[in-house]
Ligand SMILES: Nc1ncnc2c1ncn2[C@@H]1O[C@H](COP(=O)(O)OP(=O)(O)O)[C@@H](O)[C@H]1O
């Protein structure tokens with residue numbers, strides 16, 4: 001069952017005294033159960049910090065975050081996270097890396113599911129490869145499989161496709177949309193790509209530069225499933241233009 005996310009008046013400051021950094025300032029955001037929300041904003045505006053807070057990997061300085069009405073205090077089994085860098089274990093092969101969350105949760109191996117996920121992201125034949133034998137893009141696809149292997153109801157993704165070439169990235173966008181449409185997960189996606197955000201999200205959250213605040217939330221009113229022919233539609237352009245304008249107004253340079 002998909003879970004809603006509630007973010008209430010959340011601020012996050014790192015360190016104390018004159019060298020402290022306020023990463024987030026008074027964030028309020030509701031993400032509906034099964035909703036797909038993208039977050040865009042300049043580098044350093046607190047996007048990764050926000051994702052880590054929602055994932056229970058770090059605690060807010062003030063405010064609170066709830067998932068399905070429960071206050072988040074630690075990482076839970078219902079949350080899959082894809083980090084900016086793949087962080088695979090070098091001594092485990094591809095299959096063993098994807099299997100890791102199942103081992104940690106003691107939920108038993110599921111070779112068929114692992115194989116299906118690897119097929120999905122085009123990694124068939126690489127089951128026994130070690131991470132160092134793979135390109136950055138392939139490693140990131142392994143990390144995506146690892147995040148999906150427990151079938152989490154909430155998927156948090158931090159610029160997951162940044163290291164992929166353009167074509168693979170478009171394919172992964174379509175796959176992610178398909179997985180989301182089929183499974184109804186709640187998804188929070190951080191991305192640098194305005195096109196990717198508009199292509200995938202129901203709503204796009206535009207953040208201000210540090211300290212990160214929510215500048216505006218753009219609704220993307222395009223039918224599903226979307227494909228890259230949607231790029232030609234007026235509603236697509238309008239959403240992209242609006243987001244670009246907001247980001248430029250914030251001094252962001254793409
Ligand atoms: N663990 C940390 N300790 C100190 N400062 C941090 C830490 N994590 C992030 N920051 C600072 O918080 C700000 C926001 O970082 P981050 O959330 O990574 O931004 P983004 O993902 O939008 O690029 C940056 O100025 C960064 O240097």
Ligand SMILES: [Mg+2]
Pocket residue numbers: 047048049084158
């Ligand atoms: Mg980041």
